[in-house]
Amino acid sequence: MNIRRKKPPVVDTLPQPGLPLHPTTESAASVPEGKLARELTHEDIDRARDRWAVERIRKENRKFHHWRWLQLFWLLAGPGVLVFLGENDAPSMLTYAATGARYGIGFFLPFVVLTFVMGFVVQEMTVRLGAVTHRGHAELIFDRFGPFWGWFAMGDLVIGNFLTLVTEFIGVRAGLGYFGIPPSLAVGGALLVVIGAITTGRYWTWERITLGLAIFNILFVPAALLAHPHWGDVGHAMLTWSPLPAGKHSEILLLIVATIGATVTPWMLFFQQSAVVDKGMQPRDINAGRLDTLLGSVLASVFAIAAIIAAAPLFRHGINAADFQAAQFAQALEPWIGRAGASLFALGIFEAGMVAAITISTSSAYAFGETLHSGHSLNRPFRDAWPFYATLLGSAALAAGLVLIPHVPLEYIVLTVNVIAVLAMPPALLFLFLLVNDREVMGEYVNGPVQNAAELTVGFLLVAAGLLYGLGTVFPRLLGN
Amino acid sequence: MTDKAKHVPHANNLSQDAAEENLAQQSPEEPALLVSVLEVDQLVAIKEKTHFGRRRLSGGERVLLWLLRGYVIAMMAIVALSVFQAIRSAHP
Numbered sequence: 001m002n003i004r005r006k007k008p009p010v011v012d013t014l015p016q017p018g019l020p021l022h023p024t025t026e027s028a029a030s031v032p033e034g035k036l037a038r039e040l041t042h043e044d045i046d047r048a049r050d051r052w053a054v055e056r057i058r059k060e061n062r063k064f065h066h067w068r069w070l071q072l073f074w075l076l077a078g079p080g081v082l083v084f085l086g087e088n089d090a091p092s093m094l095t096y097a098a099t100g101a102r103y104g105i106g107f108f109l110p111f112v113v114l115t116f117v118m119g120f121v122v123q124e125m126t127v128r129l130g131a132v133t134h135r136g137h138a139e140l141i142f143d144r145f146g147p148f149w150g151w152f153a154m155g156d157l158v159i160g161n162f163l164t165l166v167t168e169f170i171g172v173r174a175g176l177g178y179f180g181i182p183p184s185l186a187v188g189g190a191l192l193v194v195i196g197a198i199t200t201g202r203y204w205t206w207e208r209i210t211l212g213l214a215i216f217n218i219l220f221v222p223a224a225l226l227a228h229p230h231w232g233d234v235g236h237a238m239l240t241w242s243p244l245p246a247g248k249h250s251e252i253l254l255l256i257v258a259t260i261g262a263t264v265t266p267w268m269l270f271f272q273q274s275a276v277v278d279k280g281m282q283p284r285d286i287n288a289g290r291l292d293t294l295l296g297s298v299l300a301s302v303f304a305i306a307a308i309i310a311a312a313p314l315f316r317h318g319i320n321a322a323d324f325q326a327a328q329f330a331q332a333l334e335p336w337i338g339r340a341g342a343s344l345f346a347l348g349i350f351e352a353g354m355v356a357a358i359t360i361s362t363s364s365a366y367a368f369g370e371t372l373h374s375g376h377s378l379n380r381p382f383r384d385a386w387p388f389y390a391t392l393l394g395s396a397a398l399a400a401g402l403v404l405i406p407h408v409p410l411e412y413i414v415l416t417v418n419v420i421a422v423l424a425m426p427p428a429l430l431f432l433f434l435l436v437n438d439r440e441v442m443g444e445y446v447n448g449p450v451q452n453a454a455e456l457t458v459g460f461l462l463v464a465a466g467l468l469y470g471l472g473t474v475f476p477r478l479l480g481n
Numbered sequence: 482m483t484d485k486a487k488h489v490p491h492a493n494n495l496s497q498d499a500a501e502e503n504l505a506q507q508s509p510e511e512p513a514l515l516v517s518v519l520e521v522d523q524l525v526a527i528k529e530k531t532h533f534g535r536r537r538l539s540g541g542e543r544v545l546l547w548l549l550r551g552y553v554i555a556m557m558a559i560v561a562l563s564v565f566q567a568i569r570s571a572h573p
Contacts, residue, residue, distance in 0.1 A: 028519040039526035040512050044519070051518040052509075134523050135533070143533040152550060282520055373529070416560050423556040427549040434542065441533060463552070470559045473566075 028068055046379035048281040050075075050204050054285070073292075078207045079130075079275035079364035080293030082359060083123060084116070084300035085214035085269050089164070089356030090171020091417050092262030093220065096304045097329050097345075099255050100311035105229060108259065109237045115263035116301040118461070120293060121454045122429065125436045125447070126269050127289035130276030132445045134203050137273040139370035141431050144438065152370060156424040160351055161267050161364045163417045165399035168353040168360065170414060173403055174327040175350030176342070187400045192394050194358050198389060203278045203378040214355045217303045218272040219348035224306035226341035227313050227333075234309065250472050254419070257469045260462065261418030262304070266428040270364035274370070278377050283445060296446055301434075310345055313337060333424060365392035423466045429459045 028048075057072045099108040126137065133140060138157075142150035146177045169187050176186035197209050214315045236242070272293075282291060310328060313336035314321050321332065327346065334342040362378075368391045369376020375385030382389050403410060433455055447455070509515050521527055538546070 028516040028521050028524050039524070040516065041525045043525050044516055044523075045512065048516045049496065052515060055518045133533075134520065134528065140533065144536045145538065146535055149546065156553065280519065280523060282523075375525075414563055419563075420557070420560060423560065424553055427546065429552060430549055431510050431547060434536075438536065440536070466556055468551070470556055473559050474564045 009432035021324075033226070042384065043375070043377045043379040046202055046204075047278075047332045047377075051280050051282075056266055073288055076279075076281065076288040077292040077295065078211060078279060079272045079281075080123065080127070080289060080291075081296040081299065082207065082210055082214060082275065083272040084119065084293075084296030085217050085303075086210075086271070086356050086359035087119070087263060087265060087268055087304055088300045088352055089168055089360075090175070090215050090263070090353035091164070091167040091414055092130060092304070093307050093349055093352045094171070094329065094414070095255065095258045095262045095418055096307040098321060099259060100308035101314035101319070101329070101332075102247070102251070102255070102435060103257045104243075104312050104315035105309060106237050106243040107241050107245055108255075108308060110236065110239075110241050111256070112259060112263075112304050112308065113238075113301050115260050116297045116304070118260075118458045119263045119268070120297040121451075121458055122264060122432065123268060123293050123297070124277040124290055124430055125273055125455065126273040127276055127281075127293055127417075128286055128442065128445050129436055130273040131281045131283050131286050131289060132442055134277055136277055136366055136370040136376070137270045137432075138367040139373075140273075140435055140441070142255055142371060142454045144435065144441065145431070150371065151430075153428065154367060156427065157266055157270060157367055158364065159423050160265065160417075160420055161360050162395060162399060163413055163420060164265075164267065165357060165360055165395055166402050167414050167417050168357040169403040171349050171353030172252045172357070175330075175346045175348070175353060177327045178330045180344035183404055187403055190354050190357060191396060191400050193354060195393065198359055198362075198378065198392060201379070201381045203275075206378045207275070207279070210355060210358050213351065213358070214353040217300070217355070218349065219351060220303050220306035223333075223337060223341045223344040223348065224309035226337040226344070227310050229309045229312060250476055253469055253472050257422050257465050261421035261425075264425055264458070264462065265418075265421035266424050267360050267363045269428055269432060270367050271359055274363065274366035274376070278366075278379065283297055286445070294310075307348070310337065357399075361396040364395050365389070419469065422469075425462050426459055426466070429455065429462070433459070 028044075054072065054075050057068055057075060060068050096108075096112065099112075129135075129137070129140065135143070138154060141153050169190065172190040173183045173186050176189075177183065193213075199204050200209070202207055276289060285458070311321070311333065312330075314332055317336065319332055321329070330342045330349070333345055336393075337345070365388045366376050369385065370390040372387065374387045376388045377385065380388070399481040433447075433452070436442060436455075439446050439454065516524065522531065
């Protein structure tokens with residue numbers, strides 16, 4: 001297969017304002033039948049089968065079978081839940097645990113909820129973009145802004161995704177290491193799961209397998225219950241954002257920035273939009289996509305709060321968790337939440353790394369496939385889209401291999417990966433803002449003023465957090481340390 | 482927001498009633514009928530041949546893009562500095 005990026009034919013160098021650039025209202029049935037038969041692909045057939053199931057349920061809805069809305073949501077949900085539970089990855093859950101261990105139950109509980117609200121604002125736009133344009137995020141950036149800005153966006157994604165993938169396998173190794181499983185077995189087994197998930201050659205099946213794994217993020221909830229928190233403190237913290245964290249300002253700022261980066265990252269934009277496209281969603285599915293995204297953000301914020309609460313006993317008992325790595329959290333928690341609670345915590349870290357390894361490597365593969373205009377769908381068999389699958393497996397294998405090399409200072413990667421995510425986000429948000437306000441691309445589904453205000457607020461907060469972090473690092477005395 | 486399905490024309494000589502009747506099937510074997518539930522630009526062949534045109538960036542948008550690009554590069558340098566400081570404090 002020729003994987004050189006084909007120069008796309010320019011539809012209009014100066015598009016007419018107000019007109020969509022592509023026919024978005026015509027059914028595929030309007031394509032002449034002979035032409036259709038020659039050009040239909042395996043990907044088209046699989047996607048159409050998924051859509052057929054959705055349309056059948058919609059037809060049933062009109063007969064007022066009220067419970068059918070649940071069936072319809074079951075069919076359409078997926079990208080939103082996956083992106084948020086995938087973002088509750090190993091470094092994110094460890095960041096949440098670190099806030100609980102260092103500052104207990106207080107400010108960071110409602111702050112985490114705020115970060116998920118920010119995440120929802122951003123991710124909802126990718127649902128609209130994917131459902132209306134049927135193009136992935138990388139493809140749209142390249143098409144509308146050209147290869148110069150496209151490769152800049154890709155550069156941020158590639159670096160961020162690779163570093164994050166490394167930390168996912170660190171989490172897998174550490175989580176299973178608590179149970180005495182050797183690193184090579186843990187990491188190798190995780191890689192096999194990644195391979196297994198994509199061998200189905202079907203987006204729907206891959207999505208359901210990954211969702212089935214992602215739901216185990218719930219393991220942090222029983223771990224939190226075993227920590228026997230004072231629920232009055234939890235309620236007080238959620239309502240009053242107190243007590244505020246006390247200590248070195250630079251450490252507090254680092255955790256604030258890392259907590260934001262645990263929720264809002266560039267790979268999420270690329271993944272969810274491409275998943276929406278691969279799933280075959282259409283504009284009429286946007287409300288279901290919003291609900292799916294909301295459900296994902298709510299579930300992920302609950303599990304994140306659970307991780308904070310689960311680690312809070314370390315704060316209560318004055319345990320210094322400043323340099324803790326993944327497995328050390330579980331071991332340190334064992335006296336306070338028991339062997340069962342510590343095991344659940346460790347399993348949760350393993351699950352977090354496992355699911356994110358699948359979703360992040362898939363987001364890289366989607367972006368590369370869209371950039372190179374080669375096949376990029378989980379509905380394609382390996383032989384039809386080998387660059388897509390090679391990118392997916394290659395990035396995962398490379399990250400897994402790095403984790404197994406002795407004496408590599410992996411802890412510094414874990415330290416910075418969420419911070420890097422926050423710092424790389426503003427340019428990604430600007431591209432998103434420009435695309436989702438582009439009436440020639442989005443037509444009537446363009447952003448409204450409230451959505452624009454919300455996104456701009458998120459962007460300003462991210463830039464402000466990044467600048468504060470930068471100033472605090474270069475001029476530590478500025479923060480009063 | 483209008484329901485785009487209301488604007489979907491029925492082609493290939495299928496009547497409205499026939500199309501709805503066929504939705505009762507698990508999934509049809511005939512490809513033309515099966516893909517009738519997709520929009521035309523969801524087809525791989527159509528997507529490969531059509532692309533959105535290049536959009537002209539305004540002066541302000543270019544300035545903002547470059548500013549943010551400079552911000553990211555500067556911040557990555559600061560992150561590298563932070564990691565260097567961490568390594569140095571761990572191994573004095």
